[in-house]
Amino acid sequence: MRRSLMKSISTFAVVVVSMIGLGGNATLAQSYPDKPIRFIVPFSVGGGANIIARIIAQKMSDDFRQQVVVDNRGGSGGIIGTKMAVEAEPDGYSIALGLPATITVAPSLFKKLPYDPIKDLVPVGMVGTSAYILSVHPSMPVKTVKDLIWLAKARPGEINYASSAVGAGNHLAAELFKSLTKTNMVHIPYKGGGAALVAVLSGEVQVIFGSKLTVIRQIKAGKIRGLGVTSASRAPEMPNLPTIAEAGVPGYEVDVWFGVFVPKGTPQGIITTLNREIVKIMNDDDIRTKLANRGFEVRTSTPESFAKMIQSEAVKWAQVVKESGAKVD
Template identity: 35%
Template sequence: MTQVTNPSRRRATAAALALLATGLAPAVRAQERWPSRPIRLVVPFPPGGSSDVAARLLAPRLGERLGQQVVVENRPGAGGTLALGQVAKAAPDGYTLVLAAAGGLTISPSLNPNLGYDPLADLAPITGFARIPFVLVAHADLPVSRADELIALARRQPGRLTFASGGNGTAMHLGGELMKSMSETFIVHIPYRGSAPAITAVMAGETQLAVSDITSVLGKTEGGRMKVIGVMSKDRTDLAPGVPTLDETGLKGFDVSGWFAIMAPARTPQPIIARLNAEITSLIRTDEFRERFRALGMEPIPTTPEELTQMMRAELARWAAVIKRAGVKAE
């Protein structure tokens, strides 16, 4: 028996298949020959800062390996969240990347319920990029030199000590709040507009303590007005190898630092993510990058995408708890 096919249905099916092929073909071709045009690396901060300098160190070397230019694009605003929101909405084709700071990935979601992006759902992790160690510093006259001595003093004088940070809701502020919580002490937070003013306040005696990135501290303790109590990351830093950690000197398990990661829009094809991870981690493991990062007060932290995801999940949960417990509000 001969089957009769409706000509109209046959033409409609053919048209639908052609339309589907037309829609899929560019994506398939783009993935097959990626990259075939320049790639944007968005930096959520103004030109000249350490993250911008590090991005401009990476861009030409990554471009050489990929065979296409990597262009750094500065998009400052809203503490880095503006750029992250824009990248989260970009086409997931491997041509838009972002050098994301830890704050925008793991702190801002708990401070701003209307952020406009979900760092786990809307961004694809590629690799950890760099870590900036934090340090706890004190005015030279404060009669402590280790974390355990500071804890004992703070417990004897609840509310009498103050600590400065580079701003309300920053990683440095929350690091101080976590220190207070873990040590069961009451130290008053005083926010400043950046690490440099916070360090100046300690040296001038306006505050007794400050939590700061190590870059803002190096070279400023020689005048005798300020001393470093300890490194806040769990491991010592090569930037100041003689300085012990808080974990070593009275605050077991304490581990706080600033860090950056390379991200892409969610749903970026996995082969592209894998290629970028391989090239970037290979670069930042080189002696050149270690030395250049050291000059910027940074340390390379190459990771797999899975390791970066785990780090983000852990810090999202940790900072959400600290923010809730301390009642921190966005400025």
């Protein structure tokens, strides 16, 4: 009898504790946010990631009635900023923007990555996709992708290309291009997409696989020349610009997705609140139009479907990195 009574009391205690935990989580989600949120961008000001984050942050600030502050922490191919997000308190007041370079490519590319982005970060939701445009300085005597391939083969090691950083998405896009075309162009890494683009605009470097978010305006202004887009289909904003695949490099395709993440351990209620807000923001007509004009395709998701996509992407990029032999110390 005594043993039965003690067992009943223990069971009751577990149920009560569980209910308190669930109630606390729900209360936390209902009051969230009640102070400013830090939005970590693991790249410097001036690149495509920065543009996306600031558009989201402004609308989120308005909706939440709390300031959402973009914190650009570029360096080491996005590792510095992503590590900061991993180590942040899992309370919903530190969120981060993630891209393939920092989430699905980094584990295979970097020999000594100080975190596991797939295990240490939790996907909140996808916000959309974009691509790169193979672009050159106007002084380059090339008008097409085939022209560039011919020139690069005629002058091996003499043509330089800029990237956002070692291991960045546009670095890998360029290396894939070199591999498929059997050309030799020299990699010049910069501290962020903005600095890399400035280098090409000034003629310091001749070639860049620039984010559509930043180079479309420069191409239309005649400051650089676009040769081809890295995606599988042409960019609606520049329908006369061919894909690199159709322009002479069969099988070439590189897309880049953008998504929001939080540190592992963040309450599920807060993740749900953030996902709901991101879906709302990205489906706002004004924001969709603004981003479409910059070459960005809005694509939202649930946390669960985003997590599945990341898992499959990690497998794909692990194979690509292995085949390329690329490694960063």
